[in-house]
Amino acid sequence: MTLPTTTIPGGAASTTPRRSSEDSRRAALPTSRRSDRHRWGTTVLLMLGALTVILPFYVTISMAFKTGEQAVEGEAFALPAPFSVEGFSTAWALTDFPRAFTISILITLATVIGTILLSAMASYAISRNWEKKAYRWAFYYLLAAMFLPFPVLALSQVKLTGMVELANPLGVALLHIMFQISFSTLLFTAFLRSLPAELEESARMDGASTAGAFWRIVFPLMAPMSATVGIFAFLKSWNDFMMPSLIIADPTLQTLPVIQEIFQTQFSNNYHVSFASYLMAMAPAIIAYVISQRWVLSGLTQGAVK
């Protein structure tokens, strides 16, 4: 949704290998020995700062594993004693976790796949016809949604999705894809511009069609960028609260983040249950982040080596 952040995941990830090679080069020079020493003061300060980030996660985990009696005392930092998983089993049943999880996963999967395919194809068409006015306009047209915040469109979209039987998870997935298109098209076109056209030319010499050249040559080469686009689509879709809460009419088809609201209204004092539920809802994104961060990093490094 935000435009220039786009360059960031790539930027941040690609800096790491560049930096390490720079470090090794510098290490070879005898003169820079002094500055190669690690700054322990900064390290300690950053670790203290990291506590601010860890704290809410610690509170969530420790509260989730408490018994009902201990949780109600409200002492967030006390370790669970005795250790209990009762919160999880209650939360599992209360939120109907398997159902909410499945709906969230399906919306997210559809968003990730749809975003990558649609924006990759559109970007390919745009970047290979950049000299044509119509394609350039199409690019700016798609980009314009970056300036349209969801609240502005929300009421009309609720009305429209209701009219065409899309006030359900499918409608949410479609809207998630459309809100990701601007940003993803921007990333893909920037990437495609740097891709040498000779690769496709040689494929065409061998008799491949434009579509064939795209699917067999260009799309696989776009994999590192697809990963970045996919991760952003994943996070936006999986964590979204605003759109599903407004669009999905049937409460039994609601997504995992939206379902957490029941702990504010109906079960507000069962802290161990609510935190167990929060933890179950957060865990997949955190796990996916840790795994995919490495993947994006290695993808970009490979791209740089070749």
Next chain:
Amino acid sequence: MTTATTSPRTADAPTGVSPRSRPAPRRRPRADRVYLWFLLPTLVLFTLSITMPAVMGIFYSFTDSVGFGEFNFVGLNNYLVMFSDPAILSSYGFTIGVALCTVILVNVVALTLAIGLTSKIRAKTALRTIFVMPMVVSGIIIAFVFQFIFANTVPAAAQALQLGVLEESILADPDLAWISIVLVTAWQAVPQAMLIYIAGLMTVPRDVYEASAIDGASAWKQLRSITLPLISGFVLINVIIGFKDFLGTYEIIVGLTDGGPGTSTRSVAMTIFSGFDNGDYAYQMANSTIFFLITLTIALIQLRLTRGNARI
């Protein structure tokens, strides 16, 4: 789609290769159609789900529609009423104020962290992974967690330490509740700004620092007269993106205060969403349109300024 487009293309190939015919003009129209098929589905879906609602919203803002049934045109009436509606004005005041405070807090913290994380430190990867973590969790859930911390943990700790003011939950105080919103929004927004700053700091050549260190420049002096000027483009980007994002803030408020106490923390987005409950659909469409114009203005300023800053 692939199979349908492949066949005419391959059939065309032999003529294209033949030396006497000119391949370029013949290939063009065929290839064009494939490109069109690549682009068209996206354009159609985009128009239906983004452009149409936008146009619809602007249309209804000039009516007295309640969201369904018949309606009359009322001209600019909705807009005129809006500008003297205390609920709307206070929601804009609140939203802009919170966005400004958050932008300042986020950028100070993010730049500090980025400088720290790009210096020679231990456990760099682990620290970076931790600091990016808030970016990947759901805003509403993290707001629920912080709501518990602000409502229970902080007052309990303040009582134990006899800290006076903090003994009452700040969420229950109409004058202080906004602080919790700034803090939690910043907590979640810092990683994004930090990653932009890290990318920015990587563009600063190392030898500049080495040269100034030889000249005896202090760390503070280096930051002020080397780092900041060199990454000013990134500061600008972060400030503008942040401001635009924080104007739309919604989930964290829902999770922390739900607009309360009273209506002291109601953001513009929350006011717009109330359009369906209160039957003033058309009125809130006018509000949306104004909100859009504000966002658009900021976005255009951003485009202008960043284009001036060459490639960032």
